[in-house]
Amino acid sequence: xxxxxxxxxxxxxxxxxxxxxxxxxxxxxxxxxxxxxxxxxxxxxxxxxxxxxxxxxxxxxxxxxxxxxxxxxxxxxxxxxxxxxxxxxxxxxxxxxxxxxxxxxxxxxxxxxxxxxxxxxxxxxxxxxxxxxxxxxxxxxxxxxxxxxxxxxxxxxxxxxxxxxxxxxxxxxxxxxxxxxxxxxxxxxxxxxxxxxxxxxxxxxxxxxxxxxxxxxxxxxxxxxxxxxxxxxxxxxxxxxxxxxxxxxxxxxxxxxxxxxxxx
Numbered sequence: 001x002x003x004x005x006x007x008x009x010x011x012x013x014x015x016x017x018x019x020x021x022x023x024x025x026x027x028x029x030x031x032x033x034x035x036x037x038x039x040x041x042x043x044x045x046x047x048x049x050x051x052x053x054x055x056x057x058x059x060x061x062x063x064x065x066x067x068x069x070x071x072x073x074x075x076x077x078x079x080x081x082x083x084x085x086x087x088x089x090x091x092x093x094x095x096x097x098x099x100x101x102x103x104x105x106x107x108x109x110x111x112x113x114x115x116x117x118x119x120x121x122x123x124x125x126x127x128x129x130x131x132x133x134x135x136x137x138x139x140x141x142x143x144x145x146x147x148x149x150x151x152x153x154x155x156x157x158x159x160x161x162x163x164x165x166x167x168x169x170x171x172x173x174x175x176x177x178x179x180x181x182x183x184x185x186x187x188x189x190x191x192x193x194x195x196x197x198x199x200x201x202x203x204x205x206x207x208x209x210x211x212x213x214x215x216x217x218x219x220x221x222x223x224x225x226x227x228x229x230x231x232x233x234x235x236x237x238x239x240x241x242x243x244x245x246x247x248x249x250x251x252x253x254x255x256x257x258x259x260x261x262x263x264x
Contacts, residue, residue: 009121010097012165014076016221017056021079023218025057033202034114034257035060038141041198042110042261044069051108053098053130054116058084061091072108074101098126103133110134111264112141115257118177127190127262134264140192144177146199146256153204153255155240156216159233163225178258192262204253212251213237 017024038060044050046068052060055073057080065071065088073093075081084093096102098113099120111130120126130140145151161167177183184194206212213234217223226233244251 009165010076010099013119013220014078014080014095016165016224017075017219018077018079019221019224020214020218021057021077021083023214024080025083027204027215027218028057028059030204031114032059032063034143034200035063037200038112038114038143038259039064039067041196041259042112042139042141044110048110049108050110050112051101051103051130051133053101053111053113053126054119055084055093056080056114058087058091058093060112060114061088061093065091072103074098099129101129101133105132106135106138107133108135108138110139110141112143114143115145117142118144118174124186124190127187127192131190131192131262131264136264138264139195140187140262140264142183142187142260142262144183144258146201146258147178148176150178150199150201150256152241152244152253156237159236159240160216160220160222163222163233164220165225178256183258183260187260187262192264194260194262196259196261198259198261199256200259201254201256204251204255206251206253208249209238209251212241 044064044067048069050064050069051072053074055061055075061071061073061084071091073084074096078095081093081095111134117123117126134140148154187194216237223230244253246252
């Protein structure tokens, strides 16, 4: 695909993620267990040069910087980049495309993407870029949703997926990236060497129905894309997640997340 087409796709996702970025930021704060687990597993510490692609509102950037790492972030959403800069003002954060990273070869010891690489128009190309900017022998950490059946949030996919850019209602569901060997094959195709796979489990917790729907509709611009249908989508989310409602009226959504660590 031509470079200008890739940039257009990245800009589109950036605009959509930016429509309710402040609401998404509060949800991303709940993802800290994923980030802390990755930091521990990767051994990130003082003086490590770390890049996060799709850095969102900067929760991982903050956590890695607090461990002493020299951290850089990039995201396609201008508003999310603003939030990341506010959360981690000492960190270099830029607006850009994870398929065309504006960094020299071998710039980082670790390149990490948390639920971000699969937003690329070409995931192999995005992983190849991550490998290019990692130093030889450096680590590329890829996190995706856990295997089907291990995430409470699987239930919302049929509801929100039609509102993603270019969604085809007749297309089959996308492949399960956490299926054994699948990320390994993608990483290998990108010139990386798979090294270690592991899973992390934790729960999103929402205090009530309103907090739940605000957080879920903020992701990927679903609420914005739904337009006049937003009340319908909101109701569908509440209905499908009813099994996860707690006695106090809140929600607890247990999820597993799958990681592959590869070397450049």
